Amino acid sequence: MMDVRVIPIVEGDGECDAVPVLIRRIALDIDPGFVPRVLPPLRVPADKLRKPRELERAVKLAALKLQGQGGILILVDCDDGCPAHEGPDLLEKAQQIRPDIQITVVLAKKEYEAWFLAAAESLRNKKGLPSDLSSPEQPEEIRGAKEWLSRQMPSGVRYSETSDQAALTARFDMAVARKADSFDKCYREVHKMLSALRQDEFDEESPKSP
Numbered sequence: 001m002m003d004v005r006v007i008p009i010v011e012g013d014g015e016c017d018a019v020p021v022l023i024r025r026i027a028l029d030i031d032p033g034f035v036p037r038v039l040p041p042l043r044v045p046a047d048k049l050r051k052p053r054e055l056e057r058a059v060k061l062a063a064l065k066l067q068g069q070g071g072i073l074i075l076v077d078c079d080d081g082c083p084a085h086e087g088p089d090l091l092e093k094a095q096q097i098r099p100d101i102q103i104t105v106v107l108a109k110k111e112y113e114a115w116f117l118a119a120a121e122s123l124r125n126k127k128g129l130p131s132d133l134s135s136p137e138q139p140e141e142i143r144g145a146k147e148w149l150s151r152q153m154p155s156g157v158r159y160s161e162t163s164d165q166a167a168l169t170a171r172f173d174m175a176v177a178r179k180a181d182s183f184d185k186c187y188r189e190v191h192k193m194l195s196a197l198r199q200d201e202f203d204e205e206s207p208k209s210p
């Protein structure tokens with residue numbers, strides 16, 4: 001039986017629930033029968049993860065939990081930084097720690113929730129969001145995507161990472177959200193990693209020629 005394992009390293013409690021949902025959704029795009037085993041995420045604040053010792057500790061712990069088999073996805077918010085510059089640097093450092101394991105790094109521009117804004121129409125009537133919800137222009141340029149979502153909800157209701165992030169991740173239109181550059185990068189990189197891990201499993205399971 002195929003056993004593709006992935007362990008995420010994330011920064012928030014909301015991502016601990018949301019990122020496994022995202023990984024499984026992308027896996028379904030590869031093959032409707034493909035269900036990778038997503039191990040419980042490691043939670044490391046982004047500012048700590050950028051410190052060499054903390055990154056080394058997190059990557060080594062993730063590799064230990066994988067038992068040498070599978071891939072590591074590092075997914076954190078970029079806040080005011082530039083994903084195109086910070087992402088490759090973080091990836092290079094992580095790969096130097098465990099070059100024998102597939103590692104993928106994704107930085108959400110500003111916030112993970114900016115991806116919801118990019119596909120806002122697909123979230124109408126979900127988690128208290130209105131039936132006429134529309135995506136703002138340049139969703140990844142909005143500083144405060146969580147607050148934007150809260151402002152769309154009924155009075156007295158606020159967006160909550162712990163109760164809403166995974167639910168909206170299960171619902172947002174990923175194809176539409178790919179107009180956001182950092183989500184397009186996320187989708188492509190996770191798809192590539194899962195496809196490679198899946199192929200490795202096929203190769204392992206295929207009978208060897210005598």
